[in-house]
Amino acid sequence: LQTLTLFAMAGELHSYSEVCEALSTLEVALGFLAMTGGEPLMQLSCYLEEVLQMENQMAPHIFKALSMCCLKHCVALWQLLISLKSENMLRLKRDPFVGVSEKYKQVLGEDEHRLLTGFFSKNSADAFLLEMHEFLVLVLQKPNALDTFRPDWLKDTLFSYMERKDLDIPRDVEELFPVEILLCHYVEAWKFIVAFKQERGQRQ
Known part of the structure; x- marks a missing residue:
């Protein structure tokens, strides 16, 4: 799924409740697709409307947001929405990672802040950030x-996790992501990066 499409879709969802509604709708679709399959190039909105007959259960702008994708993009869309949900929870001063061990929540020091700021100042790495979040939710959240x-x-x-999904690791990430950032910093590193990117986006 193109990064521009991701940003356009994120722009359509303005609140935590809207993200949750889009996510729950998508998860229903993914559940049916897992059982019955679907035409990869079919618009997600058509699938929701014609196959699942769910259009009337959604707010129009959420339906519009989901219409930007085809069925083959559903997993990438889930990855985006689950990350947006966590980002919105942070804004609401809620903890999206309650189930994650405290051993992965070590506070970052000044050195880690500096290293992450340096890396993400030079590299957008948006897709990598989504992979970081997915690993956190699907793997580190397990008991x-x-x-x-x-x-x-x-x-x-993290690179091994991405390789098992047959994903190419961006060269800048592979070469430049600071080795000093460890799994013990994982949750706080993700939070810091999200806050940094949001602040930078507001300044631009």
Whole structure:
């Protein structure tokens, strides 16, 4: 899914409740697609309207936002919406990562702040940030995550996760993402990066 499409879609969803509504609608669609399959190039809005007959259950602008995607984009869209949900929870002073072990929530020091600021000042890495969040939600949030993922790991762990999904790791991320950021910093690093990018976006 193109980054511009992602930003356009994010711009259509203005609140936590709207993101949650879009996400729950998408998860219904994904559930049906997992069971019955679908035509990859079919517009998601057509699928919701004609196959699932859900159009009347959605606010028009949410339906419009979902109409920007085809069925083949559903997983990428889920990745975006689940991240937007967490970002909105942060804005509402709520913790999106209640189930994540405290061992992955170590506070960042000045050095880590400086390294992350330096990296994300030079590299947008939006897709990588979405992968970071997905790994956090799908992997580190599991109760037994510590059995597999040691808090003193990070870069190689995340890259291996992406490679198992047959994703190319952006060269700038592979070469320049600071090795000093470890899994023990993971939650706070993600929060810091999101806040940094939002602040930079407001200044532009």
